[in-house]
Amino acid sequence: MSNHVTFYLNGKAVSIENPAPDLLLIDYLRSPDVALAGPKKPCGEGGCGGCTVILSRWNEVKNEPEHRAINSCLRPVCALSGLVVTTVEGTGAVRKPDAKYLHHTLTTSRNAAPIGGHKSPVIHEAKTAVAAKRKSVRDAVRAKLAKQDTSTSLKLVDKVAKHPSEHSHEGMNPVAHRLAINNGSQCGYCSVGFVMNMSEFITNNPQATKKEIEEAFDGNLCRCTGYRSILTGMKTFASDWSGEDEKHRMKCLEDDVHSSQLPTGVAIPFPKEPRLTVEPVESQSDRHQWLTPSSLSELAQIMTAYSGEKFRLVHGNTSFGVYKTEYPDTKLFIDIRLIPELHEWDKVVDDQLIIGAGTTYNKFIDLLAVQMEFNQTTTLSALDFMARRTAGRIVRNAASLGGNTMLVLKHLAKHTGDPFPSDLFTVLVAIDAKITFLVLVSNGEFEHVTLTAGELVNEVLKDSDLADRIVLLSYALPLGRDRDVVLAQKVALREVNSHSIVNATTRLTFSEKCHVENAELVFSGIAPFPWHAHDTESAMQDEELTLDNIGMLLDILADEVRAQLRHWRERMEEVPNEGFTEEYRTQLAVAFFYKAIINALVARGAKVPANLQSSGEVKWGNWPVSNGTQHYSKQKFKAPVAQPYIKNTAMYQTSGQLHYTHELAVPPLTANGALVQSLRALANFRFVIPDSDTKGVSPSVLRKYLSEYASSFIDLITVENIKNGGINLQGMGLDQPLYANKMVSYVGQSIAMVLATTEQEAIRIAEHVTEHCVAYSAPEKPWTGKWSDPIIDLLDAIEKGSIFPDAPKAVPYVSHIWKITRPGSQFDWVLEKNPLDRTIPEPRNGTVGSAPCVIVESTQLNGGQAHFYMEPQGCIAIPTDE
Ligand SMILES: Cc1cc2nc3c(=O)[nH]c(=O)nc-3n(C[C@H](O)[C@H](O)[C@H](O)COP(=O)(O)OP(=O)(O)OC[C@H]3O[C@@H](n4cnc5c(N)ncnc54)[C@H](O)[C@@H]3O)c2cc1C
Ligand code: FES
Ligand code: FES
The missing domain is CATH 3.30.390.50 (CO dehydrogenase flavoprotein, C-terminal domain)
Structure with missing residues (x-):
């Protein structure tokens, strides 16, 4: 084994010595050393697709590279040996204006376009080139259509003008371009994830239909643009994108800056060297170790040597997104991807499909598709349904069937964490699928066992430790019979x-x-x-x-x-x-x-x-391809305002070249901070040292403890370090303290900030303090009696009279916060009731809008809405002399 990980990043070889076993690809890509801003980290748990990169390997059988979009927030760097990583930066960047043509004159706020300034020659040249290329594409398409050739190609242009991209590309990633010109990016934080998923998908499926393209985005979230415009941009690549579709596409206005961007084909760089054998990796940090056995006997030796220790087999590592809290305590990660027996199946024997436990969900879906061509059984449909409904396509590209089964088995017993409601495993139990696995026995060797999925559950229910001693090898899935x-x-x-x-x-x-x-x-x-x-x-x-x-x-x-x-x-x-x-x-x-x-x-x-x-x-999945239009009126007299222009930053957002605050370069020796936040609402709090007296300790005692807890710890900032409590511009009344002082009033309130050498360490230590080093107690006066319980919803607030008063009737706006009304709405038929009165009045006769009706009244209560933002909140603080 080697303590180096060598892989390729955007076509260039990278070798990292002894990477920390818990270092994730996203954190490496965004670390100051690499400083790529394209891949984002909005959720860090596989749920949003914002971190998507393309992972490629050489397929020996097909003798060509194989590309998969994966979540870089779930992929350990130690599991990259011999692979090729492509971020959006490697697929074609935006044309940046040549500095020698830049000129500065008065600007309007919109797009910083010079008023009355000269047109930059670079834009003129680019426009001429674009016009020529567009003409040649149109001519080529016409010629193809004349020959009734409907095949499409992504390569729009053969050769484009010289482009100052960092890499060898001739132009901008066409997916990023289409997303931008269809106005598919608002804040842009999710855009690159969509672009990278689509770049891989369309490379692997150049004839994809609109419906297939739409389905490929089940693992990408956008929280602000809305999916209509994003999907329109993507569907323009579909093989069934018709002239009629193009006619109805809501076209946006582009200005010079956009017209100068030249899209080219999706290119995923794949150097020759990664076709060599993958080197198994061994690495070690203060807290974790990583080993990569290449055979079952090596695996047995490692599992025997470390029995009794907290070790974790790793395949796709996607369970990091589900059971994140299990990772910090894991001493040893054992990467089992290179063990051939986990992959060597995929054949039909006696009406059973035999597949390796290392098969990924998307590979499994492909294998089922082949079987379903010959065999239309409902068993295959059920397997296919649950496989497709597992996670999203990007997670499914890495997630293995074995890993999914183990999430169920590892969380059966009490206090092992949340029980896992696997989708596929329910089918496996119902169809009596057989699982072949190895059990580590006392002489340090593996014993082969085959049980049905249901029997295996029963065995683990009897002996929960069994889940830590088994290695899943393969599944035998009955293809099903007509009478089932x-x-x-x-x-x-x-x-x-x-x-x-x-x-x-x-x-x-x-x-x-x-x-x-x-x-x-x-x-x-x-x-x-x-x-x-x-x-x-x-x-x-x-x-x-x-x-x-x-x-x-x-x-x-x-x-x-x-x-x-x-x-x-x-x-x-x-x-x-x-x-x-x-x-x-x-x-x-x-x-x-x-x-x-x-x-x-x-x-x-x-x-x-x-x-x-x-x-x-x-019904699931059997819906037509989505469609939508937006209606708005353009007010020409306000031009260029109130016109459907694409914003200038769109191209930079979709191609990952826009730097958000979180991605700005920081000065050397910058400390990274993460907040310690309250887990309680309305409570007094004190700092404590875990497993010791809970009376409370001073921040300086806690600092001493934290410097022993983690060598990366730098400092802890509390209210005591902030002169006069500081000024917090958050909150409705601008009256909240920067850091809570003895009392917290809501969940999530900032109590302190941990400073550490890296962002990940700051987050880890802050989470530790949040969970283990803060104790809470009931608040004192005046927060006793009526006010002793926190107000957590509107009804509580009304009950306690903690509401903003209505504005006087004389004011020209409506301000009933708890009884929302809208100008123009007619509510005279509604009974005037106390909002806390839950009784349902009898139906009565009345008129609404002069129509006679029977009025039936009730109350509808909507719970809170779960929502998360894509963009992290971050800032750079540069201290100055007072
Ligand atoms: C965002 C997201 C959404 C998801 N949605 C769904 C969903 O809708 N439905 C659903 O059912 N699942 C869902 N999952 C779970 C997902 O299916 C599993 O995370 C995945 O299948 C695990 O496979 P893996 O190869 O990544 O396993 P890993 O994460 O590498 O390992 C998972 C566990 O299995 C063990 N393990 C792995 N392979 C073996 C083996 N061969 N033998 C013994 N032990 C092994 C590991 O030690 C670990 O304990 C979701 C996951 C994510 C991140
Ligand atoms: S950050 Fe990786 S999926 Fe959200
Ligand atoms: S543009 Fe998608 S989250 Fe903002």
């Missing part, structure tokens, strides 16, 4: 890239038309493992399935789901509370079952009334 009707279903907070609240796979095996020979009803999200509804299964066995017995079956299921939820209440409380009640989970399970029955009856040719049939159909 299998249906997979899932409900999550979002349609895509979201974990199940409850999911289900039902497999009904029929002996005759509708006679049930066997029923497998498996649900996740009810118990900490995929749970069989045994009572309902028994009630179905050897019975005729009819519409008449649905009610009875649903009642049996509801009863046993409720009992199961009660049984696991304590364990399931460890699942993040997103406000789902047990009854909601019960109703989801019952609704899934109802759908499964109708689906099976229709599939078996039973008579089902037309108005019921649609309830058995699978």
Whole structure:
């Protein structure tokens, strides 16, 4: 093994000596040494796609490079050996004006365009070149169309004007260009993620349709532009993008600065050298170690040598996005990607698809597609449905099936963290898939075992340590039979890239038309493992399935789901509370079952009334490609204001060349800061040293503890260090302290700032202080009695009278914060009620807008909305003399 990691970044070789095992690619790319600003880190957990880069390797079989868009926030640098990393910077940059042509005159605020200044010759040259190229593209397209050749090519131009890109590209990444000219970037923080995902997707799928392109974005989030314009830009690359589509595309206005940008083909640099064998990596830091065995015997030796220690096998490492808190305590990471046995399957034997545990989800989806061409079984459809509904495409490019199964097995027992409601594993249990794995036994060798997915769960339930001693090798997936009707279903907070609240796979095996020979009803999200509804299964066995017995079956299921939820209440409380009640989970399970029955009856040719049939159909994914238009009026007299111009920064945003505050270069020796934030609302707080007297310690004692805790710690800034408490420009009344002083009033309030040598260390230490070094107690007067509990919602505020008064009637605006009205709305038919009065009035006759009606009134309460921002909040503070 080597303690160097050598990989290629945007075509150039990089070698890092002994990288920290917990160093993630995104943090490396954004570190001051590399200082790439293209890849962003909005969420750091695989959820937003903002950090997307392309990872390439040489495919020996196809004898060509293989490209995959991955989340760099989940990829350890130690797992990059011999691979090629391409960031947006490597795929074609924006033309920057040549300095010798820059001239400065008076500017307007819009786009800093000189008023009445001379046109820059560089723009003129570029415009002429663009016009010529556009003409040649148009001519080429016309010629192709004349020959009825509908194939498209991304390479719009063969040769473009000399471009000052840092790399060997001749022009701007065309995806970035299309995104910009379709006004697809507002703040631009998500844009590069979209661009990189699409750059890989369109390279691998040059004939993709509009629908396929739209589906490829299930792992990218935008929080401000809106998806209409982003998807329009992307869909212009589709093979079925028609003249009609182009006619209806909402075209934006471009000015000179845009016209001078020349898009070219997507280019992903792939140097010759990475075609050599990948070097296994070994590295070590103060807290972690990284080893890369290349064979099962090496793996057995390492697992034996470190038994009793906290080690973690690593494949795609995407579980970092789900179980982040498990990482700091891990002593040893064992990278198992290079072990051939995990990948060497992929064949059909005895009507079973055998695949390696190291197969990624997207590879699995491709393998299923091949099988589904010959075999239209519902088993394959169920596997395909759940695989596609797992995470988003970018995560699926790295996530392995084995890693997903292990997330279930590792979190079965109490206090092992949130139970994991895997989607695919529910199918594996329902279809009796077999899993072959190795168990490390006492003589330090591996023993081969094969069990069904359900049996494996039972073994780990009996002995939870087993989950730490096994290595999954392969799966044998039955391809399914005609007499099986299998249906997979899932409900999550979002349609895509979201974990199940409850999911289900039902497999009904029929002996005759509708006679049930066997029923497998498996649900996740009810118990900490995929749970069989045994009572309902028994009630179905050897019975005729009819519409008449649905009610009875649903009642049996509801009863046993409720009992199961009660049984696991304590364990399931460890699942993040997103406000789902047990009854909601019960109703989801019952609704899934109802759908499964109708689906099976229709599939078996039973008579089902037309108005019921649609309830058995699978709707997910079967929707038409989206479309949308925005309507606005242009006020010509205000030009250039109030016109649909693309902002100048758009091209820089989409090609990753805009530097946000967080990406500005900092002076040498700059310390990195991260905030310690309150976990409580309305409480007194004090600093404490973990596992010691909780009376409270001074900031200087805590500083001493922190310097021992982490060598990277520099200082702790509290209110005591800020003259007169400082000035905080946040908050409605500009009256909040910069750092809380003895008392916190809301969750998330800043208590202190940790300074450390690197950003990651500052965040890690601040999280440690937040979690372990702050203790809270009830507040003192005047926060006692009526005010002792924090106000956390509008109703609390109304109840306690903590509301802003209405503005006097005389003022020309409406200011009822808690009884929102809008000018022009008619509310005279609404009863004047105390907002806290929950009684529902009887229906009454009245008129609304002079129409006679029966008025039925009720109250609707909406909970808070979960939302996160893409852009991090950051600033550079440069101290000056007072
Ligand atoms: C944003 C996001 C969304 C997601 N959404 C979903 C979802 O909707 N539905 C769903 O089911 N899952 C979802 N997941 C989970 C995802 O499927 C898993 O993270 C992934 O499959 C794990 O595979 P990996 O190769 O990255 O495993 P790793 O992260 O490398 O490892 C995961 C665990 O498995 C162990 N392990 C890995 N391979 C083996 C092996 N061969 N033998 C023994 N142990 C092994 C590791 O030690 C570790 O404990 C999501 C994940 C993310 C990040
Ligand atoms: S930062 Fe990587 S997915 Fe959000
Ligand atoms: S432009 Fe997408 S998050 Fe702002």
